[in-house]
Amino acid sequence: MSSLDIQRIREDFPILKREVNGKPLVYLDNGATTQKPKVVIDAIMNYYTDMNSNVHRGVHYLSQIATDAFEVTRRKVQDFIHAKHDYEVIITKGTTESINLLAHCYGRAFIQEGDEVIISAMEHHSNIVPWQMVCEEKGAKLQVIPMKETGELDMDAYKKLLGPKTKIVSVNYVSNALGTINPVKEIIALAHAQGVPVMLDAAQAVQHIKIDVQALDVDFLAFSGHKMYGPTGVGVLYGKEEWLNKMPPYQGGGDMIKDVTFEKTTYNELPFKFEAGTPNIEAGIALNAAIDYIEELGLDNIKAYEDELLAYATEKLSTVEGIKFIGTAKEKSSVISFVVEGTHPYDIGVILDKLGIAVRTGHHCAQPIMEQFQIPGTVRASLAVYNTKEEIDALVAGVKRATAMLV
Template structure:
């Protein structure tokens, strides 16, 4: 196993060297987006400097090398999540786009009036609203797995939600607002006993923990590039070929067709059936560079380091009087969400920013979670592999300064 060298890792991220408000940047908003290593930045420059062209359509040299590079990403994603076939990897705009694709396409093929969809109480809005829209359109029913005061799903209640009308389960792998790592193996196993497919929102998972779609036996899995050190505007939908082949396409246009006339259109084969129009080629190609970077360090090394850092930060935060951590599940990934008695999260975030410390405040696109805890929002410090105990110490010191001003 390779040794995790935090100093080398930090040196790979040029933006971490800058100052904000005259202070060294402490970037703790990785749940929103991650910074980019130099290798990914170089890949962006290389694409536009040496190979910029449209993909899948041209016979000329630049189009061919761009197409080859774009398809290299598909192969690397396949290996990264251990998909069975490359055709099971659909390149999308991101997690939100991927979930909407499944909601619309699977919904059109398999969901009708009175059918039921199961999600959980800890979902990001992107895994709530598309299903609500489908329910409004189709007259189907949304059921919600309840969550306890620690931010853990009630698995006994989950098992009781199924009926002969249940058509799909769609849940987050890791909560963006709480850091909870859900028992996805059990979630999938229970659903499959009812012959119901499962979608996992892995936007907060693939950059932190090893994900093996075949071992999980998951039917759909979605994630975004920009949360795993790649550019914005690219994401992935993994789907078992049997489901993708049975679903109609999401959008019409170039590349998703085999033959077009004014009388009839024949759709393309997988994966292109779901990839209408010119994609975000640069981001698609550079996703491969981000995967290479993660693989070079080793996802297990990343997890071990981040787990240690999260434990350190949790202990330090717990020492501050009046702080209440929101989300105390047994298994968590790199998120610390908290509130402070008598202080609004926004005010804390503003004062931390003045000290060069970047956190996120608000409901984190997970408003039902905040409603359950009866709070307006939280302060969220979300960690990445390039964060350090020194970052945590600076955050804690900055928080204490903020609270001295606000209380």
């Protein structure tokens, strides 16, 4: 049994009190974005009512307190992922921008014609397209780690892909479409044995699993605030100092410069070299509140409860006639993806919505996965710490009602 008081936790999230189509909201689309606790909402309001000002640029009082609050978040992220230095934490718009930043900067510095970039068959489009763009521009080749029918990576195939032409490996920690937890420590160790750096897309991991970048020895790591009870428009790219210093900046403009003349620009030190322009200040400050909230509950407690919910959901959904689970890895996070024979995922999603149940349907920005399984998409229920077994029961009843109408 969970040590968390889930009903008390639910009180922290104002939106969970609302109704949808006259029914209590059952929100099971946390893989897309999580709901926000009041402390995060209050942090956003407090910025605009008490300290609204630009950061890093002013000597006046408001600018100083806004800058201090923003930089507190950078140090909080450093502690949260156990980075060695706070300047290894680059504040971005989210995981997508983080990966684009890395692909662009790393590609310019280190990838040449004939080189290879390794990703996996279960990547989100955000960890496919940027590397495709780099490979097309540089004349490099994109290599893909195959995936087994269970939704697990073929590690023997990965070992064969690694070689002298490999310049970087970029894979997700947890699959957004399947919930598979990848063996990232092994992936990193095998790459490092060949002198190859590794980037982890941790968008679906940081809110569920304790991450220690130094223990993993990962070179780069990306995640988004809005998937971890924080605001949209803010995220992180972590990079080892040695790599960040070798890479050119992503964008030019304010804050990323030391000196500018018409003849030459000298770039700023880390992390500001990669942070051109005014950031999403209120979101950056509110991310601090989201991390505090997660740490107060305890990631180990959150994971234990979500694992309990996932097991319960899998067992109860198994009673739906014609159901097929997509992604049956031994190590899974709190995502359950399925199809039901004789139905289309979209139709099930529409009917569930009429019952006040929010799930995601489609390819989940992971189209190659769906092509491998030869399906148009799945129904995906993704769980968070505020979900309950009663909500799972409502989901199961809703799916049964939908299939009775559709089959």
